[in-house]
Amino acid sequence: MRELREMKATWIIAALGVLFTFAAPSILELFTIITLAQVIGLAILALSLALVWGFGGILCFGQTAFFGVGAYAYVIAAVNFGGSTWAVLIAVLVAAAFAAILGYFVFYGRVSDVYLAVITLTVTLILFSLIRRTSGPEYKVGNALLGGFNGASAPPLNYPWDVSAFMFPEQVFYVAMIALILVYIFCSWLVRTHFGRVCVAIRENEDRAELLAYDTRLYKLGIFTIGAAIAGLGGIFFCIGVSRVTPDVFSLSQSALTIIWVIVGGRGTLIGPILATFALYYLTSTLGSQSVLNTNLVLGTILIIFVLGVPKGVVPAVSDWIQSRRGRKALRARERRLQRRRPSGGQNVGSTEGAE
Amino acid sequence: MKHKAHTVLETRGLSMHFGGVHAVDRVDFSLRENELRCLIGPNGAGKSTFFKCLTGQLNPTAGDVVIRDIHVTGREPHEVAGLGVGIKTQVPNVFDGLTAEENIWTAARRWHKAPRAQTLTSQIIERLRLGDIRSTLVGNMAHGQRQWVELGMVIVAEPWLVLLDEPTAGMTHEETARTSELIKEINQSATIIVVEHDMQFVRSISQHVTLFHEGAIMMEGTMDEISSDPRAREIYLGSQA
Numbered sequence: 001m002r003e004l005r006e007m008k009a010t011w012i013i014a015a016l017g018v019l020f021t022f023a024a025p026s027i028l029e030l031f032t033i034i035t036l037a038q039v040i041g042l043a044i045l046a047l048s049l050a051l052v053w054g055f056g057g058i059l060c061f062g063q064t065a066f067f068g069v070g071a072y073a074y075v076i077a078a079v080n081f082g083g084s085t086w087a088v089l090i091a092v093l094v095a096a097a098f099a100a101i102l103g104y105f106v107f108y109g110r111v112s113d114v115y116l117a118v119i120t121l122t123v124t125l126i127l128f129s130l131i132r133r134t135s136g137p138e139y140k141v142g143n144a145l146l147g148g149f150n151g152a153s154a155p156p157l158n159y160p161w162d163v164s165a166f167m168f169p170e171q172v173f174y175v176a177m178i179a180l181i182l183v184y185i186f187c188s189w190l191v192r193t194h195f196g197r198v199c200v201a202i203r204e205n206e207d208r209a210e211l212l213a214y215d216t217r218l219y220k221l222g223i224f225t226i227g228a229a230i231a232g233l234g235g236i237f238f239c240i241g242v243s244r245v246t247p248d249v250f251s252l253s254q255s256a257l258t259i260i261w262v263i264v265g266g267r268g269t270l271i272g273p274i275l276a277t278f279a280l281y282y283l284t285s286t287l288g289s290q291s292v293l294n295t296n297l298v299l300g301t302i303l304i305i306f307v308l309g310v311p312k313g314v315v316p317a318v319s320d321w322i323q324s325r326r327g328r329k330a331l332r333a334r335e336r337r338l339q340r341r342r343p344s345g346g347q348n349v350g351s352t353e354g355a356e
Numbered sequence: 357m358k359h360k361a362h363t364v365l366e367t368r369g370l371s372m373h374f375g376g377v378h379a380v381d382r383v384d385f386s387l388r389e390n391e392l393r394c395l396i397g398p399n400g401a402g403k404s405t406f407f408k409c410l411t412g413q414l415n416p417t418a419g420d421v422v423i424r425d426i427h428v429t430g431r432e433p434h435e436v437a438g439l440g441v442g443i444k445t446q447v448p449n450v451f452d453g454l455t456a457e458e459n460i461w462t463a464a465r466r467w468h469k470a471p472r473a474q475t476l477t478s479q480i481i482e483r484l485r486l487g488d489i490r491s492t493l494v495g496n497m498a499h500g501q502r503q504w505v506e507l508g509m510v511i512v513a514e515p516w517l518v519l520l521d522e523p524t525a526g527m528t529h530e531e532t533a534r535t536s537e538l539i540k541e542i543n544q545s546a547t548i549i550v551v552e553h554d555m556q557f558v559r560s561i562s563q564h565v566t567l568f569h570e571g572a573i574m575m576e577g578t579m580d581e582i583s584s585d586p587r588a589r590e591i592y593l594g595s596q597a
Contacts, residue, residue, distance in 0.1 A: 194465055194470070197458070197461075197462060197465075198462065200451075200453075200454070201451050201454065201462045203453075204451035204452055204453045204454060205449060205450065205451050205452070207413075207433075207445070207449055208449045208450060208451060208506075208509075209451075209462075210432070210433045210434045210437070211411065211433055211434075211437050211443045211445065211449065212434075212437060212462065212463045212466055212509065212513070213434050213435075213437035213438040213466050213513075214434055214466060215432070215434045216434065
């Protein structure tokens with residue numbers, strides 16, 4: 001019963017997403033549409049962490065490592081192949097493979113949760129330092145210059161197998177939105193499968209899952225790799241949206257932001273972090289255009305407020321509130337029915353209820 | 357029947373040392389098919405450490421664990437459980453954020469396709485009388501109920517060997533009595549090892565008891581034999597016997 005309702009919610013959200021996709025170009029300015037492509041990339045990144053952390057229970061502090069690897073792999077592949085078709089696929093696969101190798105050592109080495117967070121963050125920062133030092137013509141992969149501190153420009157998307165037909169910003173927006181919606185549906189489905197439920201069970205109690213004869217290392221590696229593939233996809237849209245990839249994708253602030261999106265949106269939901277990404281991105285870009293408040297100060301304050309005041313995040317808090325209201329309504333309706341059945345004692349019952 | 361039954365679990369010279377502490381020291385133990393064996397002993401006797409060596413939760417310092425002719429020493433717990441061994445640990449070890457039904461389903465689904473897993477789950481819920489709380493989060497349940505959910509997770513997998521570490525800890529009298537009935541029921545189709553503190557409970561279920569003392573097996577026999585042994589009385593049973 002609960003699962004049916006949850007899946008219904010997925011379809012409703014997906015339908016709203018499609019509606020937004022087709023309405024947006026006629027409501028929003030072109031500049032906003034162009035910006036949105038990169039925000040969608042970030043939302044896909046947030047979604048990947050929502051899956052890995054919220055459902056898999058793996059606090060990956062360096063989810064941006066796979067995001068950045070995806071972005072760089074896309075740029076390198078697209079420059080070398082002269083088209084985006086294979087580059088997109090390769091970028092996703094490279095991000096997944098990178099996670100599979102890293103994850104193998106982490107999970108099969110039975111590294112504990114806290115160290116996993118530290119290791120993933122460290123890997124991200126190592127990539128940050130490495131890529132920053134690649135300025136100069138000698139640092140190139142095939143024909144693609146890495147560009148060091150300044151990064152490299154990202155080739156635009158083209159229609160599949162038609163290198164000359166580049167997509168316009170609006171079309172990139174459509175593709176990115178559809179990708180986000182499809183990945184969202186995929187994740188919703190995934191967490192309901194046997195695999196997804198075992199991952200949730202491992203999040204709840206890894207020892208127990210193991211004693212039920214599940215190889216928890218394999219499941220964790222699985223969800224970690226899937227999450228990385230999704231993050232890599234996000235990286236592709238991000239670098240196309242910005243039309244550049246720079247080492248900043250690996251920066252500490254980007255890693256921290258991703259965690260903040262998931263905390264604010266709500267762990268254990270998929271839509272929460274997506275919405276939080278859009279909302280907080282809007283907030284930071286609005287704050288960026290004024291000079292009264294420091295953006296990071298505001299973000300830090302929001303994080304503290306959420307950790308202390310709304311620890312479950314916005315979406316779980318709102319859905320709890322709706323459910324408790326619904327419960328109270330049902331209770332009141334039952335009481336009214338009871339009153340009607342006993343008209344003589346009704347007055348009395350009513351007054352005591354009022355006192356409560 | 358008993359003389360025909362063959363050995364299904366055996367340890368040879370099993371030792372588990374933590375630094376200088378010999379928690380389990382050269383234990384030779386064997387268990388025949390369809391046996392219901394209780395492991396007893398005072399606190400720190402090494403029962404739970406021994407138990408964890410059987411389940412793969414601890415990797416023994418020396419010696420061998422053999423389950424149905426397969427050497428499982430040093431194997432991962434999921435590999436031991438994968439042989440069809442049902443394991444319940446000392447503290448209630450459940451999925452707190454999931455409902456009772458989801459907990460038991462997760463155990464059943466490991467071995468069966470979805471429809472069969474659902475059927476088995478419903479059967480177990482009925483058998484354990486968990487119907488009223490099937491949709492309650494296990495984290496919100498009372499201690500005894502959590503123990504029952506965990507027992508449900510163990511038996512829904514239809515194991516042929518069941519290892520239970522203090523299954524009645526924290527249970528009321530009535531719950532303990534029901535658990536002892538349940539264990540006898542499981543024993544119809546499975547071999548069982550129970551680590552237990554509660555002497556009355558041991559007396560009510562057990563045919564054969566192994567007494568641990570200072571990391572080694574001190575004696576084996578029926579509860580009556582053990583409680584009439586002066587040394588055993590001295591180290592453990594005291595006035596209780």
